[in-house]
Amino acid sequence: MYRQVQSGGVATAKGAATRRRIVEAAAAEIRERGTLATTLDDVCRRSGTGKSQLFHYFPRGREQLLLAVTELEAGRVFDDQGPYLDGLDSRAAWADWRDTVVRTCRDRGPHCPLGVLIADVGRYGPAAQTVTAQLVRRWQAAIRVGIEATQAAGEADPALDADRTAAAVVTAVQGGVSVLLSTGSADHLEAALDFCLDRLLLADAPERT
Amino acid sequence: MYRQVQSGGVATAKGAATRRRIVEAAAAEIRERGTLATTLDDVCRRSGTGKSQLFHYFPRGREQLLLAVTELEAGRVFDDQGPYLDGLDSRAAWADWRDTVVRTCRDRGPHCPLGVLIADVGRYGPAAQTVTAQLVRRWQAAIRVGIEATQAAGEADPALDADRTAAAVVTAVQGGVSVLLSTGSADHLEAALDFCLDRLLLADAPERT
Numbered sequence: 165m166y167r168q169v170q171s172g173g174v175a176t177a178k179g180a181a182t183r184r185r186i187v188e189a190a191a192a193e194i195r196e197r198g199t200l201a202t203t204l205d206d207v208c209r210r211s212g213t214g215k216s217q218l219f220h221y222f223p224r225g226r227e228q229l230l231l232a233v234t235e236l237e238a239g240r241v242f243d244d245q246g247p248y249l250d251g252l253d254s255r256a257a258w259a260d261w262r263d264t265v266v267r268t269c270r271d272r273g274p275h276c277p278l279g280v281l282i283a284d285v286g287r288y289g290p291a292a293q294t295v296t297a298q299l300v301r302r303w304q305a306a307i308r309v310g311i312e313a314t315q316a317a318g319e320a321d322p323a324l325d326a327d328r329t330a331a332a333v334v335t336a337v338q339g340g341v342s343v344l345l346s347t348g349s350a351d352h353l354e355a356a357l358d359f360c361l362d363r364l365l366l367a368d369a370p371e372r373t
Numbered sequence: 374m375y376r377q378v379q380s381g382g383v384a385t386a387k388g389a390a391t392r393r394r395i396v397e398a399a400a401a402e403i404r405e406r407g408t409l410a411t412t413l414d415d416v417c418r419r420s421g422t423g424k425s426q427l428f429h430y431f432p433r434g435r436e437q438l439l440l441a442v443t444e445l446e447a448g449r450v451f452d453d454q455g456p457y458l459d460g461l462d463s464r465a466a467w468a469d470w471r472d473t474v475v476r477t478c479r480d481r482g483p484h485c486p487l488g489v490l491i492a493d494v495g496r497y498g499p500a501a502q503t504v505t506a507q508l509v510r511r512w513q514a515a516i517r518v519g520i521e522a523t524q525a526a527g528e529a530d531p532a533l534d535a536d537r538t539a540a541a542v543v544t545a546v547q548g549g550v551s552v553l554l555s556t557g558s559a560d561h562l563e564a565a566l567d568f569c570l571d572r573l574l575l576a577d578a579p580e581r582t
Binding site: 199200293296297300328329331332334335336337338339340341342343346347348349351352353355356358359360362363 | 408409502505506509537538540541543544545546547548549550551552555556557558560561562564565567568569571572
């Protein structure tokens with residue numbers, strides 16, 4: 165499981181609760197202010213813990229805490245998108261998923277947590293890159309399954325390589341979020357997703373009844 | 374011109390040279406260590422200037438300096454890509470451009486400067502978002518011109534909206550760079566660009582002679 169990969173020394177239920185409180189506080193700060201502006205002091209203040217407590221659970225400090233937040237936010241994104249991702253087997257389902265992604269990213273605006281974290285956290289080094297690469301793979305695999313199901317249902321181009329197409333879709337979302345973070349506009353996210361779905365889905369597929 | 378948008382108080386040639394030295398030092402630090410890890414102290418040390426000098430040229434500090442670096446790096450990217458962007462009017466030219474983008478991003482690895490900066494700088498607020506939105510628009514416009522030229526040459530699908538397709542291509546590159554920064558791999562950049570070009574270019578176009 166992702167959430168425990170970077171768990172540090174958590175021996176008791178109370179310890180686990182404190183660790184969780186620190187991670188939730190960091191996630192909330194990052195959502196409100198962004199990764200760059202969030203300091204460990206902010207996280208201590210918000211979680212009601214001291215620096216020494218924080219370093220007990222996160223001996224490698226900021227990098228390790230950001231990884232834990234990434235895992236938390238990734239879990240939330242997969243929980244949110246799960247119902248849509250699991251049912252990706254028709255043109256209608258892809259349209260719903262596309263609308264959900266655009267709406268979610270637009271509503272969360274410049275602090276779309278997972279987009280920010282995937283972009284920031286991987287830069288810390290090989291350990292962080294392993295975690296973000298896992299997230300990208302997990303996300304891509306879920307989309308690949310949807311592409312294969314839609315191909316099997318006769319509503320997606322069977323000539324497309326499902327895994328490579330899934331990689332392009334993940335990249336489109338990540339790029340759209342990146343432009344959203346930079347410019348405040350979700351137009352590129354929409355254009356890129358529509359472009360992918362236009363290529364993926366068969367225009368002349370029969371309507372489902 | 375972009376380079377002068379955030380120029381601060383530069384009254385003399387010597388002042389302009391000092392300002393430029395600070396910006397180049399910041400750009401070099403960011404290329405080597407990333408935006409997150411670069412401090413104003415690092416920039417002062419590398420450029421041989423003092424903090425008070427730095428704040429003379431960049432009264433708004435870190436944000437303003439990052440904007441200046443973004444403009445510098447954007448100018449370099451457009452200088453590098455200019456010859457390829459200007460000639461985008463055939464399938465062969467798109468293939469060359471695609472290879473150049475992938476090679477450049479792969480070689481620069483996790484510190485691809487413009488990708489990093491577009492992702493980071495826009496988060497500082499409306500002023501920074503204006504600069505990054507301008508860069509995205511300029512880049513998208515160059516690609517749109519190429520799409521239109523390729524459509525006119527009969528080698529790209531004439532049914533595609535050139536501007537919206539250009540938005541999708543820009544988003545694919547930005548997403549590919551974002552995943553490269555997070556995971557260290559350029560595979561997603563390649564997959565996303567190939568997916569865009571597969572949709573854009575006509576497979577049965579006559580070979581150029």
